[in-house]
Amino acid sequence: MGKDFVSALRPALAMTLLFALLLGIAYPLALTGIGRLVFPHQANGSLIVEKGGVVGSELLAQGFASDRYFHPRPSAAGKGYDPLASGGSNLGPASQALHDRMAGDMRVLKTSTPGAQVPLDLLTASASGLDPDISPEAALYQLPRVARARGIDQQRLRVMVMGATAHPLLGFLGEDRVNVLMLNRQLDAESAKPTR
Numbered sequence: 001m002g003k004d005f006v007s008a009l010r011p012a013l014a015m016t017l018l019f020a021l022l023l024g025i026a027y028p029l030a031l032t033g034i035g036r037l038v039f040p041h042q043a044n045g046s047l048i049v050e051k052g053g054v055v056g057s058e059l060l061a062q063g064f065a066s067d068r069y070f071h072p073r074p075s076a077a078g079k080g081y082d083p084l085a086s087g088g089s090n091l092g093p094a095s096q097a098l099h100d101r102m103a104g105d106m107r108v109l110k111t112s113t114p115g116a117q118v119p120l121d122l123l124t125a126s127a128s129g130l131d132p133d134i135s136p137e138a139a140l141y142q143l144p145r146v147a148r149a150r151g152i153d154q155q156r157l158r159v160m161v162m163g164a165t166a167h168p169l170l171g172f173l174g175e176d177r178v179n180v181l182m183l184n185r186q187l188d189a190e191s192a193k194p195t196r
Contacts, residue, residue, distance in 0.1 A: 048181070056181050061132045064184060067112070067149035070134075070142050072180040073121050074105060077129030086128045112145040133177035136165045150191060160186060 035043040046058040056062055061072040063081045078085030091098035102123050109118045119138040139161045147154045164183045168174040 048185070057132075058179060058182060059132060060130045062181055064180065067145050069184045069187070070139055070146060070178075070180050071122070073131055073134060073138075074101075074123070074125045075129040076125045081130060083130060086130050088125060088127045088129060109141075113141055116141060132179050132181055133166075134180055136161065136176050136178055139164075139178045139180075139183065146187070150187070152191075157187075160190065 032043070041047075047054050048056045048058065060083055061075060061081050063075070064071050072081075075081045076089035077083070077087060089098065105123050106118055109122060119135055119141050121135050122138050122141065140158065143154050143157050143161070146152070147157050161178060161183065164178050164186060166177050166179065168176070
């Protein structure tokens with residue numbers, strides 16, 4: 001190795017180290033700091049804290065089995081709604097296992113709300129298996145079951161669902177959606193209020 005090679009290598013190594021420190025450490029730390037300063041709730045995982053403990057996140061679905069609650073989309077994440085095993089089932093449209101699961105879900109859903117067409121998002125899992133949102137149609141489909149279980153007027157429940165519906169960002173980015181965990185928390189809060 002000649003003297004010229006060593007003298008050419010030194011600035012290349014120095015620049016590599018400089019950019020590794022700048023773009024690999026300083027830039028991510030700066031963005032994290034700005035994010036925590038400007039959007040503290042979102043930067044910390046949109047966690048929902050109740051009575052000093054974390055009860056969930058606005059970004060992750062949770063399984064609700066009771067008829068007293070709105071149910072999220074089915075989950076293929078681990079044994080269901082497991083954030084450590086996020087992912088879809090990878091079952092294709094010709095899969096018998098997928099067909100059998102959807103047929104079973106369809107039977108259960110039709111018994112809870114007979115005569116109504118089951119919204120597709122109550123039968124299909126999201127790609128992550130952790131989608132916290134359902135369509136307003138899926139929430140409205142579940143109204144009779146939740147109203148019966150809680151002894152609440154369906155119209156009052158409908159108003160809650162419509163109030164919990166988030167609309168597309170800027171009017172066109174995304175679609176109307178209802179966060180199931182937030183709606184169920186609102187439902188519990190309303191049920192805890194004394195009646196007049």
